[in-house]
Amino acid sequence: MACFSFLRRRKRSVGGGVAPPSGSxxxxxxxxxxxxxxxxxxxxxxxxKQHSAVSSTASQRSxxxxxxxxxxxxxxxxxxxxxxxxxxxxxxxxxxxxxxxxxxxxxxxxxxxxxxxxxxxxxxxxxxxxxxxxxxxxxxxxxxxxxxxxxxxxxxxxxxxxxxxxxxxxxxxFMPNKSLEDHLFNKAYPPLPWSLRLQIALGVAEGLAYLHDGEVQVIYRDFKASNVLLDREFKAKLSDFGLAREGPTGGQTHVTTAVVGTYGYAAPDYIETGHLTIKSDVWSFGVVLYEVLTGRRSLERNRPMNEQKLLEWVKQFPVESRKFSMIIDPKLKGVFSPDAAREIAKLANRCLVKNPKERPSMGEVVEESSGDETLDKESSERNTVVIREEDSTAGLGTAAMVTQFLDIARG
Missing domain, CATH: 3.30.200.20 (Phosphorylase Kinase; domain 1)
Known part of the structure; x- marks a missing residue:
């Protein structure tokens, strides 16, 4: 798995301030x-309440x-x-x-x-x-x-x-480029280039992996395109932690809570049982991956009945079939890597497995997606041409950032 392989992670530091708010x-x-x-x-x-089972990887610190x-x-x-x-x-x-x-x-x-x-x-x-x-x-x-x-x-x-x-x-x-939702679904914005979609997908995967694997395990619980904000260089940042929860501790496998989130993104096992785990976030990540691929929302009531639910619609176009390319966002105008698109769909399908134990962890997603392979040269060159054509509408900042990542792709 190397669908995000030409992107590289970067680090940054945070400043200071004073005074905690009251409350626990x-x-x-x-x-x-x-x-x-x-x-x-x-x-x-x-x-x-938290239900007991086998051991948890979450830290005992709160x-x-x-x-x-x-x-x-x-x-x-x-x-x-x-x-x-x-x-x-x-x-x-x-x-x-x-x-x-x-x-x-x-x-x-x-x-x-x-x-x-x-x-x-x-x-x-x-x-x-x-x-x-x-x-x-x-x-x-x-x-x-x-x-x-x-x-x-x-x-x-x-x-x-x-x-x-x-x-x-x-x-x-302040995040000047608003949200992933805006750029995928709002016609007022220019189409989001293929390589930039991969950059954003990898960024949110790293953010989720950090929350899941840190000194205190955190379940984000409301991962969706509207909660992915984009900075001046289109770096993705998770926002809105009002529904986040600490993960299970003390040898427990899940947290039991009333079900919240956004319809179309919440994992079915969480909806049915109220059992919340980091694999609930993995399911939501799979949904957003398909939104990135298709340019369609997880739920669209204004479409024909058999196309309203995104996950049901994409099943009609299996990854290994010739029909698969029909799900790709038409706004890309054919400018994407077919091989990378199939790998992303396969990754999304793994995240959307019914049994949460069989879904990969976000750490595994990041590790598998940051391999040594690169996009093929032909795809990179085609992306660069389209970006230059769209400079006048997408903005020089967007074009410069995408071209930079494409240069990395060429090795």
Whole structure:
């Protein structure tokens, strides 16, 4: 398996800050309600229990333990500072909205007041409902503990309780190229080139592997294209950790909790039993791989009945059959590596095996996808030509990045 083989991993560091928010992680990891069909998930319910079985690889250290050590990295923002930066949360500054609330673009100065202002994304949670606070708290604590090039960077938070209600805000690094969902499905964006799709797929695989195999095992639980954000160079970063959970500990194999997530991405074994494991994320990754290949959403109600569910539709075009190429996103206009496409489909199928124990781990996905083989020269040259034609619409930043990776592909 070497479908992402011409891409190479890079590292980066994270800066500092002060002051942890009040509250405990236990309250943040409360079990939640039901699958939602698109957008961000709502949540409610009681705390999930863990069922015992064979040994787990997760560390015995907990998120609260690590948070106490690392919370200093985050900055505690004043509410008035964030309100002023967004022009009182003006609709003109709004760049996104979901079940959690709204996201605004703003510019903030560094804590010492020196240097130019930097662009940030400010997430302002809805004031209604306790669950919003729980998801806010979970996100603060997870992103204070973990840092990785493929996780979005949380710069700080704001918590204000007053007569007009509670205010819960999160401040992130700004991601100028929005989400993978936007670039795959929104016709307002130019088609995402083949090699860039592979770069993004490998990036999110590395992010998930980091969460699954770290000092504390984390189950992301809501992996989907809309939660994959893209920076200026189209590096993929996982965002929205409000539904994330610690993995099983103490010799247990799964966490039992109420089922949440987004319909079309959640693993069937998790939906049926409430048993949550890292293999639940692996299933979701398989779904997104097929979205990357086909340019279709996991669920599209406006298509003919036999094409509405992506995973059912692709079964009509087996990987080894001549018909397989018919599933490839037509927006690519035939500019892709057929061999790599088949390898990605095979990988997706392994991730989508019904028995979760038979699915690969994300660590195995990354290891197998980072081999020594490269894309064939002809495919690379064809990609380069198309990218140059699209420079005027896709932007020089995109073209330069893709050309760089294609140069690596040629060896």
């Amino acid at each position: 992680y236990d309250s943040a990891r409360t079990g939640t309600s039901s699958i939602t069909s698109g957008g961000s998930s709502a949540a409610s319910g009681g705390r999930g 998120i609260p333990d690590l948070y106490e050590e690392r919370a200093h990295k985050l900055r505690a923002f004043d509410f008035d500072e964030l309100r002023n930066a967004t022009n009182d949360f003006s609709r003109m500054n709004k760049i996104g909205e979901g079940g959690f609330g709204s996201v605004y673009k703003a510019f903030l100065r560094s804590p010492d007041g020196k240097g130019p202002r930097i662009p940030v994304a400010i997430k302002k949670l809805n004031q209604k409902g306790l669950q919003g606070h729980k998801q806010w708290l979970a996100e603060v604590q997870f992103l204070a503990v973990f840092e990785h090039p493929n996780l979005v960077k949380l710069l700080g938070f704001c918590a204000k309780d007053g007569e007009r209600g509670i205010e819960r805000l999160l401040v992130y690094e």
